[in-house]
Amino acid sequence: MQRAGVRGGAPQEKEGWHGWDAYAPFYDWENAQTLGRRDVAFWQGLATRLGGPALELGCGTGRVSIPVARTGVPLVGVDRSADMLARAARRRRRASLAGGLSLIRGDIRHLPVRRGAFRLVMAPYGVLQSLVRERDLAETLEAVARVLQRGGVFGLDLVSDVPAWQEYTGRVPLRGTFRRGVKLTLIESVRQDRRRRLTRFDQDYIEHRGARRIHHRFSLTFRTLSIRQMTTRLERAGFRVEAVLGDYAGGPWHPEADAWLVLARRV
Ligand SMILES: C[S@@+](CC[C@H](N)C(=O)[O-])C[C@H]1O[C@@H](n2cnc3c(N)ncnc32)[C@H](O)[C@@H]1O
Incomplete structure (x- = not known):
């Protein structure tokens, strides 16, 4: 590459x-x-x-x-x-x-x-x-x-539809099997900055491996004209x-x- x-x-x-x-x-x-x-x-x-x-x-x-x-x-x-x-x-x-x-x-x-x-x-x-x-x-x-x-x-x-998303904190829009023996839960928060046309998604993907939980936290920002x-x-x-x-x-x-x-x- x-x-x-x-x-x-x-x-x-x-x-x-x-x-x-x-x-x-x-x-x-x-x-x-x-x-x-x-x-x-x-x-x-x-x-x-x-x-x-x-x-x-x-x-x-x-x-x-x-x-x-x-x-x-x-x-x-x-x-x-x-x-x-x-x-x-x-x-x-x-x-x-x-x-x-x-x-x-x-x-x-x-x-x-x-x-x-x-x-x-x-x-x-x-x-x-x-x-x-x-x-x-x-x-x-x-x-x-x-x-x-x-x-x-x-x-x-x-x-x-990104600018029309409701704001919320800590919802679970997705959960399921990620791969064998690993379940995944997404916890998501959404914020809108309407003046700047920005939408921010704060995401926390939680991997469940038996009793262990591994968090993957990140944010994505989008601007929609x-x-x-x-x-x-x-x-x-x-x-x-x-x-x-x-x-x-x-x-x-x-x-x-x-x-x-x-x-x-x-x-
Ligand atoms: C919504 S994904 C789309 C991926 C793919 N085109 C698809 O349809 O599945 C957006 C992609 O744009 C890339 N990206 C965001 N900003 C970028 C930039 N300034 N320069 C290059 N890549 C960028 C991200 O890394 C990501 O892979």
Whole structure:
């Protein structure tokens, strides 16, 4: 795995990339019970229609990258979390991939790839919501415009319901068997900062191994813009918005849509 574009130094408060290393062991377990694979065919379809080379921002554990690379489209996945990427690399070893999959450790605000290298850039499952300040988003859109070919497509997906989550403290949204002999309980608290459009999830995953309990505590912060705010920023960054969709079957967007998908062309 390559490593590029990750700046050193002490982490600042409330960076959107914080928390993902600690979340990595539990990410696939949780998502198997929530989003599952319902968005995967959409990204595979987009990639096969447009062809590669394609880039996935925040590829994580390879939940989307592996099935996209299986279609034969060459793909590069960038993620800042070494622990998420280690899981993607393990999946890659087990998979038979028709296209190639390169994994790069890097920050999506400073994409460590060549100008104009891609025909498609994908940002599935709310990756852009991990950009918690206006300048983080601006830097990322600028970086995407740089690495896309003219006429190339940027596809992004926002998790729309995050700002509507009720605030609570110490709820148990998930519990179950993690692996043989290990049970898992998630204890979660949610805080909303509506002025800054930030939602913070404080998570405590408790592993139960017989009488032992091991706590894994971390926080994830997300910033959710309205669809209009996002399309305005895309246009400002040199994209033409071509479609705003409300589900993974390609249906139109509406305010209660459960998926917010934007397809924008680099002009
Ligand atoms: C919601 S997960 C999505 C993972 C994968 N795309 C999927 O659909 O399952 C968000 C991912 O973005 C990564 N991430 C967050 N901020 C980042 C940044 N500034 N640069 C690179 N990766 C980042 C996290 O490490 C995490 O793996």
